[in-house]
Amino acid sequence: MTSFPRCAAAIISCLAIFADVGWAQTDVRLFFIARTKNANTVCYDARLAKNGSLDVHGPIHGYWTLWATDSTGTSREELNELEKRMAFGYSVKKCTPTSCSISLAALRSRTVEVSFHGTTPRAVTTIAGKTSYLKKIFVVSGGGFVVPRVSSATLYGTDTVSGAEVRETITPR
16 A cells, blocks of 8 residues: 555656646736626636746636625636627637637627737737727627627727727627
8 A cells, every 4th residue: 555645745746747848827817808787807818838838728718707796806707608608708719839819709700819929918909990909898788688788899908009098899780
């Protein structure tokens, strides 16, 4: 029978090996979606491997920050399957350790490119005709029996060239 200290040492050694190959992750906030419904936000973070590159197996992490019940912003909840498919989900395309392209369920008309600007991953899309760093999407909704009807979505960001704040409101057709 193997002793507990030997098993614990073996487990710690395995964890150290996995950490060295870049399995340890760090998340960096890219942007968030806020809504008129309540104070909760859906946050989208870039997932970085230990070596600082994008985690090609799961480069984006979307989740709720539950501001309505916790004013510190530390309470989180994963998106459920319906939320991922209908409103707040995303699909990742063309992922490399330095960039990926994502399509948001909430904003199908735009592609968001995630890439490094300096050492920081940023979400880049077109806002008001300008290539911009996406910071926030604010959704105005109401009505609807099961699923709220979206009245508008306003994108907020910073022009990548001039550094000026940019904003664009999109209304559904």
